[in-house]
Amino acid sequence: MNRAEPALQLVDLLRTDFRTSAAAEALGVELQAILCLPYRYHPARLAIGLSLRDPAPPPPASDLLGKVIKGEALFGHEEHDLAMWLGLLVEHSGKSGVSRRFIQDEVAAHWERGMHRLWQQWTNDAKSDLHTFYSLLTQSVAE
Amino acid sequence: MLLGEDSVPATAAPVAGATDSRGPVLLRSITARNWAVYRRLALELPAHDPDRPIVLIGGRNGSGKTSLLSAIVFALFGRLAIRDIFTQDRTLAQRFAYRQTIEAVFHRPARDGGETVMSLTLRFDTTDGPLEVERRWYFGDDGKFVEDDEEIMLRIGDDMDLLSVPPDTVPSTYYQEEIARRLFPPGLAPFLFFDGEQVDRLGGRHLTDQLRAGVDGLIGAPYLRQVIADLRDYARDRGREANPVRGESSDAVEAETAALERRESEVGGVLTAVESAVTQLRARRDLIIAELGRLTGDTFANLQDLLEQQRRTEAEEARARVALAGFAAEELPLHLVGRHLRARLSLRLGEEERARTTSAADSDSGLERFLDAFAAEVPALTAEVHDLVVARVRSAWSRWLTPDPLAGEMRHHYLEGRPRTALRLRLDEADRRVRERASQVLEELARCERARADLSRRIAEQRGSSERRELLQIELQSVSEALEAEERVRRDVDRELEHLRRVLGPKREAIRDQRERLASALPSLGRADRATELATGLERALQLAADEYTQHLSATVTRTYRQLAHKNLIHQIEVLHDGGLRVADRGGRRIENLDASAGERHVFAISLLAAVAEVGGMSLPVIMDTPLGRLDREHRENILAYCAARRGQTLLLSHAEEVGGRYLEQIDARIAARFLIEHEPGIDGPGESRLIEGYFARAGAS
Numbered sequence: 001m002n003r004a005e006p007a008l009q010l011v012d013l014l015r016t017d018f019r020t021s022a023a024a025e026a027l028g029v030e031l032q033a034i035l036c037l038p039y040r041y042h043p044a045r046l047a048i049g050l051s052l053r054d055p056a057p058p059p060p061a062s063d064l065l066g067k068v069i070k071g072e073a074l075f076g077h078e079e080h081d082l083a084m085w086l087g088l089l090v091e092h093s094g095k096s097g098v099s100r101r102f103i104q105d106e107v108a109a110h111w112e113r114g115m116h117r118l119w120q121q122w123t124n125d126a127k128s129d130l131h132t133f134y135s136l137l138t139q140s141v142a143e
Numbered sequence: 144m145l146l147g148e149d150s151v152p153a154t155a156a157p158v159a160g161a162t163d164s165r166g167p168v169l170l171r172s173i174t175a176r177n178w179a180v181y182r183r184l185a186l187e188l189p190a191h192d193p194d195r196p197i198v199l200i201g202g203r204n205g206s207g208k209t210s211l212l213s214a215i216v217f218a219l220f221g222r223l224a225i226r227d228i229f230t231q232d233r234t235l236a237q238r239f240a241y242r243q244t245i246e247a248v249f250h251r252p253a254r255d256g257g258e259t260v261m262s263l264t265l266r267f268d269t270t271d272g273p274l275e276v277e278r279r280w281y282f283g284d285d286g287k288f289v290e291d292d293e294e295i296m297l298r299i300g301d302d303m304d305l306l307s308v309p310p311d312t313v314p315s316t317y318y319q320e321e322i323a324r325r326l327f328p329p330g331l332a333p334f335l336f337f338d339g340e341q342v343d344r345l346g347g348r349h350l351t352d353q354l355r356a357g358v359d360g361l362i363g364a365p366y367l368r369q370v371i372a373d374l375r376d377y378a379r380d381r382g383r384e385a386n387p388v389r390g391e392s393s394d395a396v397e398a399e400t401a402a403l404e405r406r407e408s409e410v411g412g413v414l415t416a417v418e419s420a421v422t423q424l425r426a427r428r429d430l431i432i433a434e435l436g437r438l439t440g441d442t443f444a445n446l447q448d449l450l451e452q453q454r455r456t457e458a459e460e461a462r463a464r465v466a467l468a469g470f471a472a473e474e475l476p477l478h479l480v481g482r483h484l485r486a487r488l489s490l491r492l493g494e495e496e497r498a499r500t501t502s503a504a505d506s507d508s509g510l511e512r513f514l515d516a517f518a519a520e521v522p523a524l525t526a527e528v529h530d531l532v533v534a535r536v537r538s539a540w541s542r543w544l545t546p547d548p549l550a551g552e553m554r555h556h557y558l559e560g561r562p563r564t565a566l567r568l569r570l571d572e573a574d575r576r577v578r579e580r581a582s583q584v585l586e587e588l589a590r591c592e593r594a595r596a597d598l599s600r601r602i603a604e605q606r607g608s609s610e611r612r613e614l615l616q617i618e619l620q621s622v623s624e625a626l627e628a629e630e631r632v633r634r635d636v637d638r639e640l641e642h643l644r645r646v647l648g649p650k651r652e653a654i655r656d657q658r659e660r661l662a663s664a665l666p667s668l669g670r671a672d673r674a675t676e677l678a679t680g681l682e683r684a685l686q687l688a689a690d691e692y693t694q695h696l697s698a699t700v701t702r703t704y705r706q707l708a709h710k711n712l713i714h715q716i717e718v719l720h721d722g723g724l725r726v727a728d729r730g731g732r733r734i735e736n737l738d739a740s741a742g743e744r745h746v747f748a749i750s751l752l753a754a755v756a757e758v759g760g761m762s763l764p765v766i767m768d769t770p771l772g773r774l775d776r777e778h779r780e781n782i783l784a785y786c787a788a789r790r791g792q793t794l795l796l797s798h799a800e801e802v803g804g805r806y807l808e809q810i811d812a813r814i815a816a817r818f819l820i821e822h823e824p825g826i827d828g829p830g831e832s833r834l835i836e837g838y839f840a841r842a843g844a845s
Contacts, residue, residue, distance in 0.1 A: 010557045010561075036464045037471060039472070042472045045476040046475060049475070049477060049478070053479055053480055053481035084477070084566055088477075088480055088485070091484060091491060131588070134467070134585050135585065138475075138578070138581035
């Protein structure tokens with residue numbers, strides 16, 4: 001933990017820029033089109049959720065060359081949405097007193113790991129079928 | 144000779160004089176009644192003796208030698224003697240000359256005595272037996288010749304039966320033809336019966352005609368030409384009968400009918416093709432209408448409905464996709480996080496909330512109030528159980544009040560001042576919500592997709608039907624137009640066919656009638672064709688015979704002339720087809736116009752006569768009046784030698800100074816009979832002559 005940084009405030013995240021690697025960004029764009037999702041943050045949010053499922057910490061993002069998504073878009077305008085995602089990220093990391101920068105890095109890492117897994121799910125498991133894809137994701141939730 | 148209506152003339156009989164095959168013709172008697180100086184004449188001539196062919200008849204000038212010669216010619220040929228023998232002029236003037244001649248030769252004393260008949264009778268021996276020719280001339284009271292009453296009779300056989308004349312045949316014509324056929328034709332007469340004093344006329348203007356007539360006579364040309372003419376007349380008559388059938392108008396009708404029938408056939412072919420096309424087009428039109436009927440029932444309105452449904456379904460699908468996107472964006476990510484992390488967070492948030500809101504004092508008083516309430520519960524527990532439960536509650540309470548090591552960290556301090564309960568509630572309900580939403584959203588999307596797919600299929604089908612209907616309507620219009628056009632053509636063709644059949648009907652009827660008439664006329668046409676063929680064949684044969692005889696005659700006349708003439712200026716005499724002569728000397732020079740003496744012309748003429756007679760047949764009688772005329776001695780001897788050498792009968796009509804003395808001796812051994820004409824002059828007329836046997840008691844020639 002970098003103690004030099006100020007304590008994280010929930011409202012700070014609304015205007016914070018989040019990005020991931022260029023590769024994950026590209027896959028996200030492709031999945032956005034495939035899944036008919038209207039916004040770029042939709043596949044990004046799915047990727048972060050899927051990555052948080054894995055208790056192991058994600059490897060750091062390979063780079064941060066993807067396009068920016070504001071925090072209010074990536075996690076939602078509502079305070080409780082933002083609080084929930086921040087809580088999940090912090091609880092997953094097992095850290096206390098995390099900084100904004102830490103959250104940005106965590107988000108980048110989960111975004112990248114989750115995007116690769118989503119793509120794998122789409123291509124390998126769902127065989128590029130929309131309903132199978134969503135069914136598999138839903139079943140995984142039910143487990 | 145005339146031909147029967149339906150008969151073809153028989154092939155011409157052999158022509159007398161054309162060959163020697165018929166044997167000798169011998170003049171056996173001459174009977175005259177009122178002919179010139181002969182009031183009555185009955186001269187019997189000896190039978191044929193090849194060793195003695197000459198009959199010598201003596202007579203002084205004017206005694207009747209030439210009358211005897213003319214009696215033979217006129218008895219045989221009548222008016223033809225004038226026309227064909229003594230002259231070639233066939234004008235009315237010559238006919239008038241015949242009348243004058245006949246009236247002139249009518250024995251004047253007899254006429255003056257009131258007699259009205261003149262007759263001549265010649266009797267011949269032929270290989271077919273005796274033949275007698277009798278000709279009679281009748282005169283009016285005024286002595287005028289009644290031409291229409293002239294008679295000729297031909298008798299044959301030992302009984303001298305009158306030769307029967309075929310039906311529908313003019314007797315005089317028939318007999319004249321029989322004379323030409325059985326004895327000799329008129330054209331040959333000048334070469335058989337001639338007057339030596341006139342013979343040199345043959346070298347004059349009539350020579351060509353005489354020679355042509357001679358050659359014609361030799362080959363029977365007049366007879367054959369008559370036959371040919373009759374055949375042609377016959378063919379023409381039969382052709383005329385068939386003209387209404389086979390005439391130009393008939394041919395024109397047949398040609399026009401054939402053209403119309405060709406057109407009828409063409410139009411019929413067009414009609415067949417048109418009807419076939421109409422049938423096919425109608426069948427196609429009916430099929431199109433039936434198919435359109437089937438398509439029209441559920442097409443257009445349904446398509447609009449389906450399109451509307453599709454639009455609604457697409458909207459629903461779009462909404463479903465939006466819902467799915469919302470699900471994917473809102474519910475699904477939280478639930479992808481997994482129950483474990485969510486529960487862990489929820490627990491931590493609960494503890495951090497309790498630690499933030501609960502104190503120890505509040506807890507002890509509360510525990511005491513709780514235990515009092517517990518003791519008041521009925522039915523009451525046993526004291527031992529009650530004490531045990533109270534002891535455990537107090538122990539658990541004590542542990543609960545002991546702070547969690549984590550709580551002291553306050554990991555989620557950024558939530559300070561914000562209710563964590565709502566957040567925990569959301570984390571705890573995440574699974575339930577995602578199950579409901581997931582099935583709802585995905586099923587709706589699937590339903591929409593299925594509905595859209597089904598609608599798309601149905602719309603495609605409907606659109607296919609619609610396109611099919613449009614194609615069918617286009618084709619129906621095309622087929623209807625084509626059908627209308629074909630039916631228009633058929634109406635036109637029907638009209639033309641009807642017109643053609645209306646026109647053709649009478650023509651076919653006419654042609655059928657014509658063909659029936661043609662069938663009935665065919666025998667006549669066939670005979671006409673055969674007659675034409677026969678006439679053509681005869682013409683060809685006549686030409687061939689003329690060629691052969693002119694060549695033969697040319698050789699004979701050249702040889703005879705050389706035999707008779709003592710000067711051989713003439714090397715070759717050629718008789719041409721038209722009767723003309725081409726005379727050439729030894730150098731081949733033409734010398735027809737050579738200025739010859741009267742004697743030379745006489746010898747030349749005698750040569751021609753002898754040659755023609757020889758070619759015509761040595762066995763024909765030759766009668767020479769004044770044969771030696773003005774010839775010199777050498778020519779006389781030559782001619783007498785020629786006469787003596789002939790096998791055929793030769794009658795020499797001589798005066799006393801002509802055949803007598805040495806000349807008589809020259810032929811004496813060849814003379815079969817001798818006669819002398821005795822003439823008794825009349826008081827004021829020609830007098831009267833008669834023949835007696837014997838000759839001049841003392842002939843003067845020396």
